[in-house]
Amino acid sequence: MEKGIIALAxxxxxxxxxxxxxxxxxxxxxxxAGTIAEKPETAGVMIILEAIPETMxxxxxxxxxxxxxxxx
Numbered sequence: 001m002e003k004g005i006i007a008l009a010x011x012x013x014x015x016x017x018x019x020x021x022x023x024x025x026x027x028x029x030x031x032x033a034g035t036i037a038e039k040p041e042t043a044g045v046m047i048i049l050e051a052i053p054e055t056m057x058x059x060x061x062x063x064x065x066x067x068x069x070x071x072x
Contacts, residue, residue, distance in 0.1 A: 002071070003071075003072075006067055006068065006071045006072075007068075009064075009067055010063075010064035010065075010067045010068050011064070013060045013061075013063045013064040013067065014057065014060045014061055014064050016060070017056040017057050017059070017060035018057050018060070020053075020056060021053045021054060021056050021057050024053040025050060025053055025054075028046075028049055028050050028053070029050060032046035032049065032050060
């Protein structure tokens with residue numbers, strides 16, 4: 001039972017930030033497309049802004065790995 005709860009916690013540590021990241025990237029992507037259409041020189045900045053929310057998923061993945069390794 002304990003391993004099941006740990007697995008659920010690890011899944012939630014990745015799943016919830018992944019959902020939040022998807023929502024953020026959708027908004028950033030649509031705003032970025034409009035910005036690039038008006039000012040093409042902002043393309044590099046928009047790519048960086050699109051990548052920033054991915055850190056949430058990466059940190060969630062690190063937490064999940066730490067949970068699994070600590071309690072396995």
